[in-house]
Amino acid sequence: MTELAGLSGILGAWYDFRDLNNLQRLITEWIADWGPDWLASIVTGLLGALGILGVIGPTLLVLIWVERKVIARFQQRYGPNRVGPKGLLQPVADAVKLILKEQLAPRAADKLIFFLPPVLIFIPGILIWGVLPFGPRMSVADLNVGVLFLLAVSGTAVLVIFMAGWSSNNKYALLGAMRAVAMSISYEVPMVLALLTLVVFSGTMSINGIVEWQQQEDVIFILLFPLTALVFFFAASAELNRTPADISEAESEIVAGYHTEYSGMRFGLFYAVELGNTLVVSGFIATFFLGGWWMWGLDEWVPSWIILLAKTGAVYFLLIWTRGTLPRLRVDQLMSLCWKALVPATLLFVVVAFVQRTLLISEGWDTTIALPIMAVINIGLSLGAIMLFARVARPADLRRPARIRMAGAEIGGLRAARSVAARSEEPQFQVGGD
Amino acid sequence: MTTSDDTRLAMQGTIEALTAGAGSEPVVVNLGPQHPSTHGVFRLKVTLDGEIVQDAEMRIGYLHRSMEKLAEERTYTQNIPFTDRIDYLAAMSNNLAYCLAVEELLGIEVPPRAQAIRVMFAELQRVASHAMANGTFINDCGAWHTPLFHMFRDRERVLDMFEMTCGARLTTNYMRIGGVAFDLPDDLLPTLERYLADMPENIANYEALLLENEILHARARGVGVISPEMAINSSLSGPVLRATGVPWDLRKANPYCGYEQYEFDVPVGERGDCFDRFLVRMAEVKQSLHILRQVVDSLPEGPYLADVPLHARPEPGEAYARVESPRGELGFYLVSDGGPAPYRFHCRPPSLINLSALKEMSIGGTLADAIVTLGSIDIVVGEIDR
Numbered sequence: 001m002t003e004l005a006g007l008s009g010i011l012g013a014w015y016d017f018r019d020l021n022n023l024q025r026l027i028t029e030w031i032a033d034w035g036p037d038w039l040a041s042i043v044t045g046l047l048g049a050l051g052i053l054g055v056i057g058p059t060l061l062v063l064i065w066v067e068r069k070v071i072a073r074f075q076q077r078y079g080p081n082r083v084g085p086k087g088l089l090q091p092v093a094d095a096v097k098l099i100l101k102e103q104l105a106p107r108a109a110d111k112l113i114f115f116l117p118p119v120l121i122f123i124p125g126i127l128i129w130g131v132l133p134f135g136p137r138m139s140v141a142d143l144n145v146g147v148l149f150l151l152a153v154s155g156t157a158v159l160v161i162f163m164a165g166w167s168s169n170n171k172y173a174l175l176g177a178m179r180a181v182a183m184s185i186s187y188e189v190p191m192v193l194a195l196l197t198l199v200v201f202s203g204t205m206s207i208n209g210i211v212e213w214q215q216q217e218d219v220i221f222i223l224l225f226p227l228t229a230l231v232f233f234f235a236a237s238a239e240l241n242r243t244p245a246d247i248s249e250a251e252s253e254i255v256a257g258y259h260t261e262y263s264g265m266r267f268g269l270f271y272a273v274e275l276g277n278t279l280v281v282s283g284f285i286a287t288f289f290l291g292g293w294w295m296w297g298l299d300e301w302v303p304s305w306i307i308l309l310a311k312t313g314a315v316y317f318l319l320i321w322t323r324g325t326l327p328r329l330r331v332d333q334l335m336s337l338c339w340k341a342l343v344p345a346t347l348l349f350v351v352v353a354f355v356q357r358t359l360l361i362s363e364g365w366d367t368t369i370a371l372p373i374m375a376v377i378n379i380g381l382s383l384g385a386i387m388l389f390a391r392v393a394r395p396a397d398l399r400r401p402a403r404i405r406m407a408g409a410e411i412g413g414l415r416a417a418r419s420v421a422a423r424s425e426e427p428q429f430q431v432g433g434d
Numbered sequence: 435m436t437t438s439d440d441t442r443l444a445m446q447g448t449i450e451a452l453t454a455g456a457g458s459e460p461v462v463v464n465l466g467p468q469h470p471s472t473h474g475v476f477r478l479k480v481t482l483d484g485e486i487v488q489d490a491e492m493r494i495g496y497l498h499r500s501m502e503k504l505a506e507e508r509t510y511t512q513n514i515p516f517t518d519r520i521d522y523l524a525a526m527s528n529n530l531a532y533c534l535a536v537e538e539l540l541g542i543e544v545p546p547r548a549q550a551i552r553v554m555f556a557e558l559q560r561v562a563s564h565a566m567a568n569g570t571f572i573n574d575c576g577a578w579h580t581p582l583f584h585m586f587r588d589r590e591r592v593l594d595m596f597e598m599t600c601g602a603r604l605t606t607n608y609m610r611i612g613g614v615a616f617d618l619p620d621d622l623l624p625t626l627e628r629y630l631a632d633m634p635e636n637i638a639n640y641e642a643l644l645l646e647n648e649i650l651h652a653r654a655r656g657v658g659v660i661s662p663e664m665a666i667n668s669s670l671s672g673p674v675l676r677a678t679g680v681p682w683d684l685r686k687a688n689p690y691c692g693y694e695q696y697e698f699d700v701p702v703g704e705r706g707d708c709f710d711r712f713l714v715r716m717a718e719v720k721q722s723l724h725i726l727r728q729v730v731d732s733l734p735e736g737p738y739l740a741d742v743p744l745h746a747r748p749e750p751g752e753a754y755a756r757v758e759s760p761r762g763e764l765g766f767y768l769v770s771d772g773g774p775a776p777y778r779f780h781c782r783p784p785s786l787i788n789l790s791a792l793k794e795m796s797i798g799g800t801l802a803d804a805i806v807t808l809g810s811i812d813i814v815v816g817e818i819d820r
Contacts, residue, residue, distance in 0.1 A: 075583035171463045175485075175801075244576070244649055253802050255470060327649045328576020330802045331485055397656040398648075404713050407681030407700040417662050417680040420702060429701075429717065431645040 024048075048140035052129045060275050064091040067275070067320055074324035094268075101264035106169055109261065113167035117160045118262065118269040124157045125273040125280075132283050133208040135293050135304035146207035147195050150284065151188070154239065157277075158184035164270075165258035176257025179247045179331055186338045187238045187245075193346035194232040197225055198288055200353045207284075211292035217367055218296070222289040223375045227382035228349045229289040231342050233318075236281045238334065241274065242319060244326040245334055278319060279312065286311035341389040348385060352378065404429040460488055463801070467496045471574050471805050474815030478792075478808065485800045490793045494786075497819040505779035509745050510536050511611060513779065517766075518605035520781055521817040523566055526559035526596075527759035529609035534690060534755035535766040536611045539748040547736040548613035549691045554626075554729045555596070555608065556691070556757070557722040561633075562592040563760035564715045564722075567673075567812035571712055572644065574809030575653045581644060588636055591629055598622055612740030626730060633723055641716070654709035658795040658807030661706060668791045671784050672762025673714045674811055678706030684758040696728045708810035715812075745774050761785050761812055783817040 024044050031040040065080065065088055072079025080087030105114055131146040133139040143149050158181055165177020198221055199205050202213035214220055222229040238245035241257075249257030259270045286292060290311045293304035329337065356374050360367065405423070410416040461482045466472035475496035481489040501520060505513045517532040518525040530552055537544060544552075566589055569582030593603040598619055600608040608615050644650055660670075662678040675682055683700040685693040701717035703710030748770040756765035762784030769778035788811050796804035 071578065071580075075580050076587060077583060171461060175463070175482075246576070247802075253471070253805050323578050324580050325643075326577065327572060327647065327653060329649055330653060330800060332800065333652055395652070395656075398651050402651075402655065402709050402713060403704045404701050404710075404717050405679075405704070407683075407686075407702050411681050411683065411686045411700065413666060413680060413682065414662055416682075417678070417702070420681055421679055421704065429713075431713070 045140065049130075052140060053126070056126075056129070056276055059279065060272050061091040061095070062088075063275050063279060063316075064094070070317070070320050071324050074321075098265045098268035103266060104261075104263045106261050108169040110167040110169070113163050114261075117164035117167075118266040120160045120163070121157060121270060121273045124153045124160075125276050127153045128277070128280050131207055132280060132308075133211060133287065133292060134308055136208070136212075138293075138305060139208060142206065142208050144204075144206045144209075147199055147205045147210075150207070151192055151195065155184070155188060161258050164262070168258070168261040170261050172254040172256070172260045173258050175254050176249055176260070179254075180241070180258060182331070183238055183245070183247065183334060186335055187235045187342075190231050190338060190342040190346045191235045191239070193343065193350055194228045194235065195288070197228050197346065197349050197353045200350065201225075201357050203357070207287060211287060211294055214291045215294040217371060219371050219375070220289065220291040224371070224378055225289075225349055225353070225382075226379055227345055227385055229285075230382075231346050232289065233285060233315075235338075235342065236285060237319060237322065238338075240278050240281055240319075242278065242323050244322065244329050246328055247331050247334060279316060282315035282319060283308065283312040285315045290315070337393070340393045345385050345389060348381070349378070352381065401430040465805070466493075471809065472815075473570065473809070473813055476813065476815045476818065478804070480796075480801060480804060482801060485802075487796050487799055487801060487804050490796050490804060492789060492792060494789075494815075494818050497815045499820065501820040502779050502781065506775055506777065509774045510748075510776065511744060511746075513776070514609065514611075515605065515607045517781075518607055519816060520783070520820055521759065521761070521764070521785070521814045522604055523814050524559050524563045524760045524764075525604060525606045526555045526608060527563075527757055527764060529606065530556050530691070531755055531757040531759065531764045532766045533609045533611055534757065535753050535768045536746070536748075538753040538755050539751065539768055539770055540611065540742070540746055542612050542740055542742055544613055544691075545737045545740055546692070546734045548738045548740070550729050550733050551614050551618060551738060552609060552691050553693065553696070554726060554733075555599075555606075555614075557725050557729070558592045558595060558626075560722045560760045561719050561726075562589040563812075564719050565589040565592075567760070568640075568712060568715050571708075571806075571809040571812070572650070574805050575650060581640065584636075584640065588633065591625075595622060595625055595629070598625065610739055610742075611746060612742035613738050615739075617738045623730060623733075626726070630723060630727055630730070637716070637720065645713075645716075651709065653802075653806055654707065654712060654810070656705070656707050657799060657803045658708045658810060659706055660791055660795050664794060665706065665791070668787070668794070670762070670788050670791055672758070672760070672788065673711050673718065674762065674788045674791070676700065677703035677710035677714045679704055684756055684763055688756070690755070690757060695732075696725045698722075698725050708806050711810045711812075747772060747774055756782070759784060761814065761817070762788055781817075781820060783820065785811075785813040785815075785817040789813050789818060 024047065027047070028040045028044055031043060068090075069079040069087070080090035083089040083093045105111060128150060130140040131143055131149055133142065139146075161180045161184075162177045165173040165175075165180070168174070198210055201221075201224070202210050204210060204213065210221075234245070241247075241249055247253075249259065254260070259267055262270060286308060292311070293308045295302075295307050295311075298307060359365065360370060405420055407416070407420050410420050463480050463482055464477060465480060466477035467475040472478065477493040477496065479491040479493060480487050481491075499519070501516050505516055508516075514529055514532060517528040521528050565585040569585035572581040573579060596606050596608070597603050599622055600606050600616060602608075660668075660674075660678060662680050665675050665678045665680065670678075671682065679702050681700050681702050684690070685698075686700055698721045701714050701721065703714050750770055750772045752767070752769045754765055754767045756763050758764075763782065764784055765782035767778070767780040767782070768776045771777040792804075792808060792811060795807045799807070
């Protein structure tokens with residue numbers, strides 16, 4: 001930080017907003033002057049939790065607006081533009097409407113289990129924020145098994161979803177819940193394997209440790225393990241029920257899936273948690289694969305949490321983009337994609353990570369030279385794996401192109417159909433195929 | 435009997451006892467009458483074994499408005515607005531088919547300009563209807579409305595042209611017995627020229643977005659397959675029939691309104707699956723634009739309406755006229771008893787007859803496949819129930 005000599009006076013002061021931890025340290029020291037030790041840790045922990053809760057609420061309201069506006073632009077519409085300037089108050093109006101709506105429950109529903117899920121779903125949704133590092137010392141809980149905590153917490157949400165689907169006593173809800181459980185169980189495997197790759201290579205299970213490793217080695221993980229990043233992105237979007245994997249609430253098939261029967265703010269809570277999860281998962285993708293709060297020295301000038309939020313925004317935009325563009329896969333196709341392509345691909349890179357990490361340590365190679373070479377090797381391997389799986393895991397149906405022929409002068413029934421089909425010349429129009 | 439056989443039999447018995455106790459049974463799920471993807475008030479009762487469709491039962495009649503009986507109480511001209519409301523997404527084609535039937539009953543010659551205008555609007559209607567069909571089809575495949583909104587932009591411009599000409603966008607009531615209600619307004623042809631100039635680029639955009647999309651291929655290829663024999667036996671028509679490879683198009687097979695003077699081709703599919711139906715519709719839009727270009731270039735001058743008495747009383751007899759509507763063979767069968775109103779007014783709705791094959795197409799597939807298949811048939815419930 002020598003180049004910041006002129007600024008050194010404010011470094012570490014409580015108003016140095018580049019690291020909000022400074023403020024927290026001030027409070028800790030102040031409490032330590034007169035109070036017991038445990039009070040300081042409780043107060044700062046509560047402050048962190050309050051900060052996160054205070055940030056999530058307004059952020060979600062803005063995010064609803066952003067998502068609707070961006071999707072609208074993809075679709076050549078204006079999006080919300082009536083309530084407030086540029087429609088910014090539309091989410092507030094929606095929230096007020098949802099709160100005022102009557103809370104309906106089906107007569108045959110299991111009342112207690114029907115009432116609980118919208119509340120319970122918030123627990124993993126909030127807990128997961130606790131391990132997201134906004135800066136070098138800026139996570140509410142910097143656990144040394146942060147990765148494990150993240151996976152454990154995100155895995156519990158599916159139980160709540162199944163409670164919702166089961167208690168509604170509605171067939172759409174039940175189908176949606178069954179799909180959600182099947183998908184969650186399947187897609188956690190490539191997710192775990194993808195994170196295992198990073199844990200093996202960086203040698204730490206602390207999420208902040210993974211970021212610091214990227215900072216030390218001056219490389220981001222998406223360059224080292226591009227296919228793993230892609231798989232993680234897809235598996236995360238499947239866990240989040242977003243297109244192309246939103247089968248558990250597929251609108252055109254099962255109406256709204258597990259939350260079909262929820263009205264008013266109960267639906268609003270599901271919706272809010274879903275958006276919040278999307279945001280936090282974008283944050284974790286940014287943390288694991290894009291370097292998190294670190295960005296080649298820029299984090300000395302710009303507050304680390306702004307860097308993280310910018311990266312999160314970029315990932316979030318990608319998620320909106322895929323949602324606005326792609327159709328949805330079928331349940332069985334999602335499962336076979338997971339087990340036949342994503343799991344083997346991530347397994348391959350777990351092995352690659354083991355080998356490369358062992359070589360790095362045992363041979364004592366210079367990482368500034370070895371890592372770029374490994375990155376090139378891994379990018380090549382990823383492309384190879386994608387091409388291999390595109391050949392092997394692709395259904396035979398799709399290997400043949402779809403053809404459109406022009407009938408020409410032949411008009412009629414079966415005989416004409418046969419003679420058009422038997423015409424030896426090239427079809428006039430064909431798409432797909434290998 | 436060896437011991438391993440014994441063990442196997444014992445195991446089998448255990449499994450049977452367990453599954454009998456578990457009492458697994460198929461689930462009946464109602465899709466509709468209120469459901470996001472039934473395209474109107476149509477109800478599909480599917481029996482599911484897990485996600486696999488075991489049986490599909492179609493329940494229709496929620497939109498029954500007794501069109502055919504009502505039409506017997508009104509004069510031939512007064513019936514034209516009814517035909518708009520039968521297939522509200524292709525009002526022009528319905529107007530046209532009905533007017534052709536009445537003209538056959540009355541023995542009227544339609545002036546050439548009127549015929550050209552009719553072809554123009556029927557083809558514009560096909561472009562608009564196929565835009566809707568393909569857009570909602572992609573929606574049923576799970577896209578978040580994006581292709582639908584882009585295709586609606588093209589449809590919107592067609593509807594603007596309808597509004598320009600006859601003041602209405604959906605229920606046009608534009609065709610008349612012996613011609614059309616109004617001549618073309620001055621600004622229609624320049625608007626149409628601009629439309630024809632813009633469309634190739636738009637279509638290229640859709641093709642770039644959709645045709646090579648792996649997810650769309652995975653969802654629609656090999657789904658809802660029907661063989662050409664079965665399609666003919668079920669009396670299917672339109673893109674659903676042509677997707678099976680049968681080159682049957684009434685504009686070629688039984689030309690009306692002077693279609694024989696325009697050069698166009700009939701695109702046919704190969705496998706008869708949902709993706710082929712989608713491709714056939716995409717290709718038909720291009721052919722329609724080709725026809726429109728020829729109509730604009732060779733638009734004859736002259737009267738736009740033949741001299742027909744307002745309250746025509748045809749001789750007793752019967753007539754059947756059919757056109758290639760965007761959904762297939764649309765026919766009107768009229769019986770006259772010499773009075774001012776038809777004695778019998780019957781409509782052959784392509785949607786209803788195409789829908790009859792849905793059960794055949796969807797059994798054995800998943801629930802999601804059934805939805806995609808329903809979307810690819812492109813039904814209009816107003817036409818099914820009438």
